[in-house]
Amino acid sequence: MWKTIPLLAAALAVAACASPQAATPAATQTSSLQRNAESLQAKLRGTPDDPAAWAQLGATHVELARVTFDPQHYPRAERALTESLRLKPEGNGEAYIGRGALANARHDFAAARDWGQRAVAALPHSAQAQGVVVDALTQLGDDAGASVALQRMLDLQPGVASFTRAAHHFELHGRLDEARVALDRALESASSPEAAAFCRFQLDELKGRTDEEELKTYLELVSRVPSPEHLVRYGRALDKVGKPQEARAQYDLALRQSRALGGDDLTAALIAADHGDPAEALRFAEKEWAKRQSAFTADAMAWALHVNERSAEALPYSDKAVALGWRDPEVLRHREAILGSLR
Template identity: 25%
Template structure:
């Protein structure tokens, strides 16, 4: 950089490299380094088409920091600089998606096309559009259409010779969609493909661990989570490892992992922003610090209005005994028709507690029919709650018949 201290392009490329490094390592500290480099680029050229790339990359940094409104503003600014590059529309779509503006996000996906002429399927824009449409289709309840689009996105990533991490990320997105709908073999294959492209990829290792959980191959799941955590200590992976330890009767080791979840979530200022939703769900799932978990869920909702934040709030409210408010939040979480077994399970448990037996049976049944192995503990709990509901219903029927005979 000393040789090119007045070259904005060099600073822009350095910032982009830091962003990619953050993707590969999961280390949020690279966001700050990226901001410094991109700030230097924009100090040297702050207007006109030459500033568009650094402005777009700054939007990416803010997305990584969950500053969605800032990301949206910077992406829009990049488009306004007149470089003719449609790539910032991808960030616009991402920001709107996290803000729960699904209709707008879907509409803006169509902007991810080359305005100059016919589309090359190997172009980055085709890939960017396909990945986002896939996620939005999943949110809208079209799980099959989502996985088909994601498969095409993987092919585009390979044809475009994207960096290995980007290709592996695409495989993991496909695998996650397949896992949620119970296609364990296909999900496993996609995670294995990700590891073949990018060995040691933490997302693929953790995803494969979740598949091994579902297959009750717990020793392998533990080993895979440990490998993922050796790369990136994500709280959600730490909690999952703790759950496996709890499942196999190793409570002391489970507690160590649970304690570590909170430590990581509070380790730095940026972690306190990035992991609010994860911590809220962790507290609710493990009946810990329920008041704090509810506060974190509400705090997340201040900046993120997507269905999964509403779900986290609903589950936190349920665990705090605020059932009517939980049902209202769950209705918002379910408003898009998403076929996610965890959403169905949360809805079913909320309605069961409210005494709305028909709705409880419907949603718990949908959770299990979507993926019978959707969670290491909750799949069994859903089954047990359904059976208890059926027994209660039969007892009520018998009691009513007995009362009728005595009349």
């Protein structure tokens, strides 16, 4: 599929064009989601036997957790989705999508895959259902399966959600020009300031920045979206400009944030490998590898083994990390150090 990409090319050509708008604070999106949650709660007080409304409420709390990084939204989402499935246990595609999105958010990717596949069976023409499967299979290291689900998602709905996933897929395969094209189409399709800002950020990530530009970008980003990933990147930017103590504070905060969100041990493994206990880094990496064998966990395993002076064992994992063509600067830094130690 991705060698000739005829269907992707067609999808890019028919993308809806909308003028990107200036980014607005994340609080705007949070307020909109919160109002939606309150409206659904009011509706459910009057009609508590509405499985669709419960599913919508659950999905809204998953999204609120994503934009606010408040883990309290996860149990709220789970309660709402559980109630939806109690009322309609079979063929409840919207609730399956919500459960899949929740499992992806909690980094339970095997469960997310299963819920996503149930959603696809119930709603075969749902791009959202395919998106759940794409995300789960990518993290589980099933590249072929993720490719099929992504193509189906593009066929069903060529918009921001599918184009940004296509860009990520291309980036993992080292096809950066195609990733930029997909992000350009995503930006053209963006119908909200938040979506447009996200697309612009991803485009800037591919273009690269000076150390000072990177520092400014991540400082602004973590002030609005303090995700563990962004905190780690901000820490790296601080390290590059000679501010190790400030960087360490960001790494510590990233670990606390990841734990509060019930995230995986991938972030912890990479931070411990560079700034903590090598043995602990390897324990974290092995725990993640037992759950999913993706390029991301392969890189974490390779680096954890290397810092434990086991570079010969690290090399096969490093090979797997770049096997698809992924050329992330940190991954390449890890690989160069491993290869250098074996010469």
